[in-house]
Amino acid sequence: xxxxxxxxxxxxxxxxxxxxxxxxxxxxxxxxxxxxxxxxxxxxxxxxxxxxxxxxxxxxxxxxxxxxxxxxxxxxxxxxxxxxxxxxxxxxxxxxxxxxxxxxxxxxxxxxxxxxxxxxxxxxxxxxxxxxxxxxxxxxxxxxxxxxxxxxxxxxx
Numbered sequence: 422x423x424x425x426x427x428x429x430x431x432x433x434x435x436x437x438x439x440x441x442x443x444x445x446x447x448x449x450x451x452x453x454x455x456x457x458x459x460x461x462x463x464x465x466x467x468x469x470x471x472x473x474x475x476x477x478x479x480x481x482x483x484x485x486x487x488x489x490x491x492x493x494x495x496x497x498x499x500x501x502x503x504x505x506x507x508x509x510x511x512x513x514x515x516x517x518x519x520x521x522x523x524x525x526x527x528x529x530x531x532x533x534x535x536x537x538x539x540x541x542x543x544x545x546x547x548x549x550x551x552x553x554x555x556x557x558x559x560x561x562x563x564x565x566x567x568x569x570x571x572x573x574x575x576x577x578x
Contacts, residue, residue, distance in 0.1 A: 452545050461553030464546055468538060473497050477557060491534035497554045504558055504566040507573030508551065515547050 466475070472494035473479055479496030486492050495501040503511065514522045519533025538547060555563060 454545065456545075456552030457549045458553050458556050460546070461549035461551070461556075464542065464550050465553050468542065469497075469550065477501075477554065490530075490532040494534070497557075499558050499562045503554065504562050505569070507566070507570040509570070509573050509577070511551055512544075512547055515551070516542075516544070 465473075474494075474496065477497040479498075479501055480493035483493040483495045483501070495503070497503045506514075510522075514535065516537060516539040517525075518537025518539075519535030521537060523531045523533055542550075555566065558566070
């Protein structure tokens with residue numbers, strides 16, 4: 422196994438474990454308003470596209486770690502792994518940032534370059550961005566992600 426394959430496999434295990442052990446319900450409950458996909462599109466362009474791409478395509482070689490151990494920003498389209506996670510984890514990862522979430526999940530020395538947006542975006546704005554991203558996925562992918570969200574919520578009850 423090459424070093425890159427080993428590191429990638431390790432990162433995949435960390436994310437899979439995070440998904441399995443993540444307990445939903447830590448993030449604030451939705452405000453009750455329906456997400457605004459158009460607002461999310463604009464917020465994504467202003468806050469996310471510089472790293473994750475204007476078309477949600479991510480950065481080149483996103484599966485290969487940089488020398489500092491962080492990974493380039495992954496795509497948020499159906500070719501990436503965003504849809505592998507429930508809404509609660511995605512919300513908290515966006516609000517708190519990757520490094521804080523990895524720390525809370527006990528991911529040891531894993532590193533993330535994802536900043537937290539809790540100080541610059543409201544909870545509803547984060548939900549709008551996530552709703553925009555999800556609106557771009559094919560129906561099959563949206564349904565799989567919705568199942569993961571339901572499972573995540575059941576674990577939190």
